[in-house]
Amino acid sequence: MKVLYCGDVVGRAGRDIVIEKVPELRKELDLDFVVVNGENAASGFGITEKICQSFYDAGVDSIVLGNHAFDQKDIMGYMANDVRLIRPLNYPEGTPGRGAAAFKTKKGKSILVLQAMGTVFMDPLDNPFHAVDKILQTGRLGSKYDFIFVDIHAEATSEKMAMGFHCDGRVTAVVGTHQHTPTADAMILPQGTGYQTDAGMCGDYHSVIGMEKEEPLRRFTKKIPGGRFSPALGEATLCAVLIESDDATGLAKSIRPIRIGGHLIQT
Template sequence: MRLLFIGDIVGRAGRTIVQDKLPNLIERYQLDFVVINGENSAGGFGITESILQDLIDAGADAVTTGNHAWDQRDALVFCERQPAFLRPINYPSGVPGKGANLYHARNGASVLVVNAMGRVYMDPLDCPFNALDKELDACPMGDFADAIIVDFHAEATSEKQAMGYFLDGRVSMVVGTHTHAPTADHRILPHGTAYMSDAGMTGDYDSVLGMDKDEPVQRFLRKISSSRYTPALGEPTLCGLAVDIDDATGLAIATEPLRLGGHLSRHIPSFWEKSAN
């Protein structure tokens, strides 16, 4: 099975490149399942239902979030009627929406997607390790799910790496989000789980974390805000992590980053190219 995770979409630039590129990627490289982190897709802060639907129409099977999940307040309502929308599973009991859901891939397989949020330099939510452990006990890979994808939305690389090893062998992939900078540590962990500390941002990299440069720079210089943060609108880059898994085990057999367009070096996974030729 072929999986793709696309990192945090920031604003219109990020949405545009996903809508432009994803349908062709799915067709050309026969992608079975696509997850997108969409928590910054609405002007850099949260996600609306119409944007969520645009991402689904472009080919997203699930849309994860993080600490900006509720920045658009209508998300508290539409999360209950949109099965593609996920918020971190370790929010307190009673918070609307789901942190995990079981989906059907294009090849007919069952894919569990779990969204969790770290606690180091982040909001003090419930323990993400305990939350994931409980979810995977209820829906283990091989019994109910043919593949399991975990989006761990966290600030600290140490917490992300610890989560990768904690879940190694129990899930198909653990991919970090939130920092908006792609890391170079993509690999398959010893027990077969694909891992990357951060998938990076899908947006304009001629920016500060996807935001127009002027306001963040002057805030660092003067410690005074002069206007709202606004998303940069230059040429975007699509960033993500591609994973091929063994259909018999659900574990990774190949993983490489995906980078298209914009200011970062282009990279198409080599195992995609081989299968397309």
């Protein structure tokens, strides 16, 4: 199977490049499944039903979120009914939505998508390692599932790396998000799991992690907020990770970054 994962989509610039490029990439790379992190898609904070639908219309199969999952006031009711929209699974019991979902591709292959949120320098949610273990107990890679994809949405690179090794050999790939900067460590771990610490963002990189520079610079230099953060609207880069799995085992055959458009060096 070939699965594409697009990192955090930030604002309109990020939305536009995802909607433009995903249909092309599906054809060019013969993709079986596309996952997008949409937690910053609505002006940098959360996601809306309309944005979800625009991603689905472009060929996205599933959307994962993160610490901004509930920033938009109307999303909780919608999330309860959209099985393709996935929030971190280690929120407390009773939180709206779901942290994992299983899908069938057009070729009849099964894929499990799940997301956990880190707790180092972030909200004190339930233990993400225990939460992932609980989900993985419901079905094994190569048996119930042909592909298992884990997004670890975390601040600390150490926590992301630990999740990669924790899942090694049990899932197809572990890819991190939240830092909005693509890391140069795409690799296959010793037991066959594809890994990258952070997929990067889909957005304008002439910014401070996707936001117009002025307000972050003011807060760093003067320590006084002067207004709201607003997403940068310049030319965007699509940052993604492409994972190809072995049909016999479900483990990763290859994992590589993809960067298209904008200001970063292209892959």
